[in-house]
Amino acid sequence: MYLEHLSLTDFRSYAQVDLTLGPGVTVLVGSNGLGKTNLVESIGYLSTLSSHRVSSDGPLLRFGTEQALIRAQLVRGGQKVMVEVEVNATRANRARINRANPVRARDVLGLCRTVLFAPEDLALVKGDPGNRRRFLDDLLVVLLPRHAGTRSDYDRVLKQRNALLKSARSQHFSRTGVSETHLATLDVWDMHLAVVAANLLAARLDLLNRLRPHMAEAYAQLTDGSKLLRAIYRSSLDGPASQVQSGMYDAEFPDTLGEPASGAASDGQDLPDLSLCTVEELTEKYRVELVQSRTRELERGMSLVGPHRDELDLLLGQAPARGYASHGESWSIALALRLASFHVLDEDRHVAGNQPILILDDVFAELDAQRRRKLALMVASAEQVLVTAAVGEDIPEELSGSTVQVIPGGVIPDE
CATH class of the missing domain: 3.40.50.300 (P-loop containing nucleotide triphosphate hydrolases)
Structure with a gap:
């Protein structure tokens, strides 16, 4: 074309x-x-x-x-x-x-x-997790346009659920406590969120599996090939520990968690392979996680579970690219991500x-x-x-x- x-x-x-x-x-x-x-x-x-x-x-x-x-x-x-x-x-x-x-x-x-590489793409390596989530979601829309609806549905449900949690939080700190009506309505939105979150997560994981070999090959070709570029997807389904480790953040609270104290990122071998799950299985996992997280969500008045909380960790060798990659390495990583996108789209035509x-x-x-x-x-x-x-x-x-x-x-x- x-x-x-x-x-x-x-x-x-x-x-x-x-x-x-x-x-x-x-x-x-x-x-x-x-x-x-x-x-x-x-x-x-x-x-x-x-x-x-x-x-x-x-x-x-x-x-x-x-x-x-x-x-x-x-x-x-x-x-x-x-x-x-x-x-x-x-x-x-x-x-x-x-x-x-x-x-x-x-x-x-x-x-x-199209696949567009620009100076702003350094944020894919050095920026916050939202940049990497957007990278995956934008590519999803180009690859499979129906996922524009998936993203739109998720954003709509998340907005409605957050509004409900914020309202419930204000009652939580009042004398009356959270009403039964709020809790019943939250049950409904939990199910809506679980369904659309599972569809979005499954699509991201499938896309990442397509990207990985092309990312590694492109980075090796751009450099001397002495370091391997890898990508680890960390989901909010992996639990609070992985959220802290990967430095997850949300729009209301700044990304101040940082990297693990040891300075080394996990290679992902300790995480379950969610890409092996069906959409129905992911839906059930989200439903269970939402139930377990309800108290924390009511305390903070916001959704703490879902793809909007996930991170795509980029590892160069054994070290996280964010914070450890040099300027030249960061450029090469960003280029490798875009070149991998090009090859995935080319294979799919x-x-x-x-x-x-x-x-x-x-x-x-x-x-x-x-x-x-x-x-x-x-x-x-x-x-x-x-x-x-x-x-x-x-x-x-x-x-x-x-x-x-x-x-x-x-x-x-x-x-």
Whole structure:
């Protein structure tokens, strides 16, 4: 698959811009601040309906406007498809496929598959657990678009349950205590949470099993291969001890738990292999854990069990990557995660010519010459590679291709 034409209206810094592309490598070159990242951000948005730079859609709209439009002409297996997404400030986003009647925005998921690597991806290694959970969930949505509904259902149930726990907590500290009505309602939401949590956890674990071999291989190819990159999934079903060990956090309480006192992370051999469980078995495990955690949850007024509390531990050799990996190692780990994503999507394609678009946003400036060349050799065979750079000299000669000059408010393709 490749992107043939991109048109943006009132997206970020662009009032209007049109960009014609082709298969192979295209390098977008321009000084910092001219909008190179805005272009590739819009392409990534078509893939996940979210930005890799901001958590909400508001900043995607050009200042002072109420709507942005992303229009893309894709070539998938020899067939062309037009995808349009309206990003709206005050109402739900909408989409169109081949200029048909408007549909829900999430109905276009799966049509434009991209893998985007950007400087923000260092947070996958150095940041809090939420970054790694989002990495898995965003890839799930691209791989299996139905999981957009799984995520939405989980977020909705979690929000409702947290509101109930917060209300019950206020009664818990009053003279009346928690009412029977609250407890009965909590039983209902416990079951809802157990079901959607089990579906989300099962999907994450299956995805991680697909990613692991590609992660290890990509990291070895980017480096001298002396250290093995591994990933251990730590679930809230593993109990409070593993939550403390992996440094889990939640939005209300800062991530201050840190690494184990010994400075070494567990290799996961002490944890049960939840990927062997069926969804029904995971549902029952969540139900039991929720019952056992109820007192603690009522005391804190929030849900302490569920995929929103989980962690993906990245281990480099025997040490946790977070806090122990060097800057260069952290970059290589983040690249390995994205390259693994590319290979998982490529293996999954059911239509010839539906390989994901690979986007490298301002990557090469941060890499030494050896890593630049290794990365270039690893990605050059992709059907379409889009690269941004402030100066063309940062791009290895192995990624020679067409060049587009990015100027204030627009683009100029090189002749």
